[in-house]
Amino acid sequence: MNILLEAFAKSFELVFTLNEDLFEILLLSLKVSGISLLLSCLIGLPSGTFLAIKSFWGKDAFLVLFNTMMGLPPVVVGLIVYLLVSRSGPFGWLGILYTPTAMIIAQMILITPIIVSLTSQIIEEISQEYKSLFASLVVPSHKAIIAYLFDARYSILTVVLAGFGRAISEVGAVIIVGGNIDHLTRVMTTTIALETSKGNLSLALALGIILLSIALTTNFILIRLKIRAKRRMYV
Amino acid sequence: MYKSNKKKLMKLTPIEVIDLSVSLGKDLILDKVSCSIKNNSITAVIGPNGAGKSIFLQTINGLTNIDNGKITFNKIYNNDEIRNKQAMVFQTPTLLRRNVKSNMDFVSNVKNKNGKLIIKNILKRVGLEGYDNKPARLLSGGEKQRLSLARALLIEPSVLLLDEPTANLDPFSLKLIEEIILEESKKGATILLTTHDMTQAKRLASDIIFFNKGKILEQTDANVFFRNPLTKEAKKYINGEILL
Numbered sequence: 444m445n446i447l448l449e450a451f452a453k454s455f456e457l458v459f460t461l462n463e464d465l466f467e468i469l470l471l472s473l474k475v476s477g478i479s480l481l482l483s484c485l486i487g488l489p490s491g492t493f494l495a496i497k498s499f500w501g502k503d504a505f506l507v508l509f510n511t512m513m514g515l516p517p518v519v520v521g522l523i524v525y526l527l528v529s530r531s532g533p534f535g536w537l538g539i540l541y542t543p544t545a546m547i548i549a550q551m552i553l554i555t556p557i558i559v560s561l562t563s564q565i566i567e568e569i570s571q572e573y574k575s576l577f578a579s580l581v582v583p584s585h586k587a588i589i590a591y592l593f594d595a596r597y598s599i600l601t602v603v604l605a606g607f608g609r610a611i612s613e614v615g616a617v618i619i620v621g622g623n624i625d626h627l628t629r630v631m632t633t634t635i636a637l638e639t640s641k642g643n644l645s646l647a648l649a650l651g652i653i654l655l656s657i658a659l660t661t662n663f664i665l666i667r668l669k670i671r672a673k674r675r676m677y678v
Numbered sequence: 679m680y681k682s683n684k685k686k687l688m689k690l691t692p693i694e695v696i697d698l699s700v701s702l703g704k705d706l707i708l709d710k711v712s713c714s715i716k717n718n719s720i721t722a723v724i725g726p727n728g729a730g731k732s733i734f735l736q737t738i739n740g741l742t743n744i745d746n747g748k749i750t751f752n753k754i755y756n757n758d759e760i761r762n763k764q765a766m767v768f769q770t771p772t773l774l775r776r777n778v779k780s781n782m783d784f785v786s787n788v789k790n791k792n793g794k795l796i797i798k799n800i801l802k803r804v805g806l807e808g809y810d811n812k813p814a815r816l817l818s819g820g821e822k823q824r825l826s827l828a829r830a831l832l833i834e835p836s837v838l839l840l841d842e843p844t845a846n847l848d849p850f851s852l853k854l855i856e857e858i859i860l861e862e863s864k865k866g867a868t869i870l871l872t873t874h875d876m877t878q879a880k881r882l883a884s885d886i887i888f889f890n891k892g893k894i895l896e897q898t899d900a901n902v903f904f905r906n907p908l909t910k911e912a913k914k915y916i917n918g919e920i921l922l
Binding site: 678 | 736739740741758761762764765766768772774775776777784785787788789813815816833
């Protein structure tokens, strides 16, 4: 019990004294997750929208594929990216193994299916709701798509935050392709894993507290937005 | 009251419907119906539930596929240019998940209509002045239907299609919508509306199309129809008897 309290005290000290190592890890985590989320959204939002509103041969297969990929095991993704970007792999010439770039790619593979799949469900629902109205108004496709995305913005924000949650809390893939190298690829989750195994619970706990705080803050903002949107019947 | 200055509207009338058949799935909804809608008329499309009235309006608006037959607007087949000059108000209004003003702005943007003033005037006309920032889906049933009508008016339609526009509405909304229908007619629009309210049909319509079981049984002048309906089904319907 004492060890636990000591760890808690130490972790708060690290946070409130703005420990340099801690914040370097934190910033890298946010950077890697943020960039992978941004890129996944750039791919996932249009792809999800396309899947929702267009009919084409094999559409169901794509939907099943993306739904299945939502549950991809991170270590498997890490392994695949490792094999692709390792020196002997087809993309070995890029020299990105054990860099944040490889971590971003791995996280993108993990979160893009979530963005695609959930966006597709949301846009399909709203496009069905607006179908007759837009057909009657002869709304051009591009304006319809903008309207779907805009009017479903609160639901899509939930998707984006779900993607962020998956990215920021992920450990299996980034530890394989990033290597958990100090001052280079060490992020919060990999540090927690490493420091726990070393018995250095205070740093692990400090990072755990920050990670939880980030999750709590994003969920709090999300719930506030949802309540506001529901009150106005925008969802 | 609104001035009856006739606008320069693209001439979409007469609307000729010839041997029109429409199916939904395996069900034949419209069975070889033929009729002619005169220019600048108010035509009430009446008949029991499931007779095909709504689908008839939707088909004129180009929203359903035609199995057989044809619809022409002043001898031209329906196309996007023609559809851009039509406006439809659905029985259950679909409102965007935005506020009242943004709902209007959307139509304004789609139809390239510019004008804050026009939107303001139309909202005033339908009794929604001062509702700009109110979320549209929080409006009452009557207000929703009036907003739906306001969006349609923004298009300045040559053909206005109204699917039970006053069903279940309060007397205020009903009166307001009927006044607007008459004003639009005076301005030159051709109007088709479905209704179950015979008194409303008598108040508004110059012509009647009577549907039963996917067929048009009568198309005639409203006065003639209510005074002397030709078919026994129409007689029963006017008398409030159940058609089986």
